[in-house]
Structures are given as structure tokens and as C-alpha cells.
Amino acid sequence: MRIETIAVHAGTDVDPGTGAVTPAIHPSTTFERDPDGSYPRGHLYARNSNPNRNALEECLAALEGGEAAAAFASGSAATSAIFQSLAPGDHVVAPADAYHGTSRLLRETFSRWGLETTFVDMTDVAAVRAAIRASTKLVWVETPSNPLWKVTDIAGIGELARAAGARYVCDNTTATPVLQSPFRLGADVIVHATTKYLGGHSDVMGGAVVTKTRDRFFDRIRAIQASGGAVPSPFDCWLVLRGIRTLPYRMRAHSANALAVATFLARHPRVEAVHYPGLPTHRGHDVAARQMRAFGGMVSVQVKGDRARAMEVTARVSVFTRATSFGGTESLIEHRASIEGAGTRTPENLLRLSIGLENADDLIEDLDQGLA
Numbered sequence: 001m002r003i004e005t006i007a008v009h010a011g012t013d014v015d016p017g018t019g020a021v022t023p024a025i026h027p028s029t030t031f032e033r034d035p036d037g038s039y040p041r042g043h044l045y046a047r048n049s050n051p052n053r054n055a056l057e058e059c060l061a062a063l064e065g066g067e068a069a070a071a072f073a074s075g076s077a078a079t080s081a082i083f084q085s086l087a088p089g090d091h092v093v094a095p096a097d098a099y100h101g102t103s104r105l106l107r108e109t110f111s112r113w114g115l116e117t118t119f120v121d122m123t124d125v126a127a128v129r130a131a132i133r134a135s136t137k138l139v140w141v142e143t144p145s146n147p148l149w150k151v152t153d154i155a156g157i158g159e160l161a162r163a164a165g166a167r168y169v170c171d172n173t174t175a176t177p178v179l180q181s182p183f184r185l186g187a188d189v190i191v192h193a194t195t196k197y198l199g200g201h202s203d204v205m206g207g208a209v210v211t212k213t214r215d216r217f218f219d220r221i222r223a224i225q226a227s228g229g230a231v232p233s234p235f236d237c238w239l240v241l242r243g244i245r246t247l248p249y250r251m252r253a254h255s256a257n258a259l260a261v262a263t264f265l266a267r268h269p270r271v272e273a274v275h276y277p278g279l280p281t282h283r284g285h286d287v288a289a290r291q292m293r294a295f296g297g298m299v300s301v302q303v304k305g306d307r308a309r310a311m312e313v314t315a316r317v318s319v320f321t322r323a324t325s326f327g328g329t330e331s332l333i334e335h336r337a338s339i340e341g342a343g344t345r346t347p348e349n350l351l352r353l354s355i356g357l358e359n360a361d362d363l364i365e366d367l368d369q370g371l372a
């Protein structure tokens, strides 16, 4: 089955009791048991499982071509579950430009848990090889990465992880399963912030861990999900599943709009640099063209000038909304350094654009008058 069909159908059937074509929302926290104490209908207590979460998990696993998925209350909760599966003393190799919440978890929370982390430029194979130790249990990649949309060679780094006997995790939030298939490129585990494109409408937080095989590692993730309880509500699961129904078509439109905007910005006299993997001038373009089906909806632009000039552009646009996050139908503009705060390496003249589903010409005209 192709991804458009999976996105529309996976995880739900017509309800045999009512004929309802779309799934019901089951807010029940508890489920009736049989007189002998068994629960043959599969559910016992909603922290362990519930119908809406099962439907979403089945769909997420199918979208990525994995055997199992666990849904969480946010991308960060999914990320935490993966780190919680490790033991004190284990070593993690993570990208120097990992999503800032991920690197903060490793630096501030999981360092106290006893995890050791080496942050490294994932586009530098020699540096990754040098970072791997005997105690390395996990190699984490995220591609394209924030906010320069650097592209990691998933298969290439995967070979190093495999040789080291380390579990190989890919954060596929930015690319989505529509544009990139990390399991086919050697990943063992895929993590998502479903808050972004999978939900797709800026109205639900969520995360997921998807595994290539239903193995002991997945059992561990499932146990952490059930006992830790960082689970999405039934309505959250319903919203993410509803978002996924249109994901393949949205990703095509996000990608086409982003390429048009990036191409326009690259020629603009008041622009210093544009970062978009779809531009042939981007450092990661060749790898991206090999491992992605299109280049996604995220574009960063460095304007000529300083922080104040960048802020001025955000004040002048009107179709774009000044807000963080990405993946919704509406276009967003963000001064990235100021949200990342002290210690950020993001240039002060950089604006991050989440390109939405408006008409590309309206976005281009808005940016053009904003840059004037």
C-alpha cells in the first residue's frame, strides 16, 4: 500500500456497532472486565492503552513501515522515554544542533541520570567516528536539523552506529514519513513530535516512538509509557490521526511553497543567506536529494543586517504570524536566537520560516514588503 492510502485508512475501520465511518472518541479511563477477571476486549485502564491511542499507534507504525509504535503526550516525552530506556554510564552520541529541547534534556536531566553525551557535527563522519566509545549505546540523528536545515547522511552514520553495536535513532519530525524513510536507511528507532506536521494544524501536542521491530527495546518503551504516564489524551490521539489523513498532500504543498519562497529569497538583494535543502547551493542538497522525496516546508533566512533589522522584518509581515513551532497550515516567522536564549549559536540575523499552505505568491509578496 502507498503512503496516501495508509494515511487515509491505517488504524480505523467502520465501527461495526454504529456504522460510523470516522472513529469515536473514547474518554473512558477504565474498561469492564469479564467475571473471571480477564479483559478480552484488550483494554483495562487508559494509561496502559485505550482505543484512540491504539488506532494512532497502528497508523504511526504503518506510516513509517515499522512494527510497533508508542504515542506520547509530546515529542519531548517520546524523546525522554528513549533516554529513560538507557542505564547510568551509557554514552549517547547526539547532534550538536539537535532540537534545543532534546539537547537540554541530555544536558540538564539525563546527565543527572548518569548518561554521558557527546555532541557532534553529524555531517562530519570522522567526528562521529571519533565520538563513539565502547560504552556508546545510542546514536541520535535529526535531519534536516534546526535552524540551518543541515542534512545528515542517515545511511552513512547508520553504518557507524551498527559497527559500534549502538541503537540508531532518527528524529524524523521535520521530514515526516512522507518525505523520508529512516528504517530503509538503517535506523532502528524513529521519534516524532506529532505536534508538528503529523498533527498539522497547530492544535495538539504529541510525540511518538516507532521501532523497526517489535523487540525487547520496544517492550521497554511500552513499559515506560504505561508506568511513567506521559500519554496523550484520547482526543489528542483522535486529532493527530485526523491530521495524518491529509499528511501526504500537505507535505507536497508545504515543500512546493517552501521551494518557491526559498528561490525568491535567494535572489533578494536584502538577504545575506538562505538555508533550504532544496536549493542546489545548500551544502546538504546532494544527500537530501538522495534520501528525501521532497525538501520539506522549513526555510531559514539571514537578512543583511543585525538583530534589530531581523526583528523589523518580523514586525512588517502580515500573512506570516510571529510564533514558534512549525508544521501547521499557517505560515510562521520566528527570530530563532531569542527563543533559544543565552548560549545559542543561531545567528542574530536569522529568521526561521514555517511555510504553510497559503498561496506561495501571497507569502512571497508578504516577505518582499517585509524586507523593503
Ligand SMILES: *Cc1c(COP(=O)(O)O)cnc(C)c1O
Binding pocket: 074, 075, 076, 077, 099, 101, 102, 142, 171, 173, 174, 192, 193, 194, 195, 196, 205, 206, 207
Ligand atoms: C518540536 C520538536 C521536538 C519536541 O516536540 P514537543 O512536542 O514540542 O515536545 C522534538 N524534535 C523536533 C525536531 C522538534 O521540532
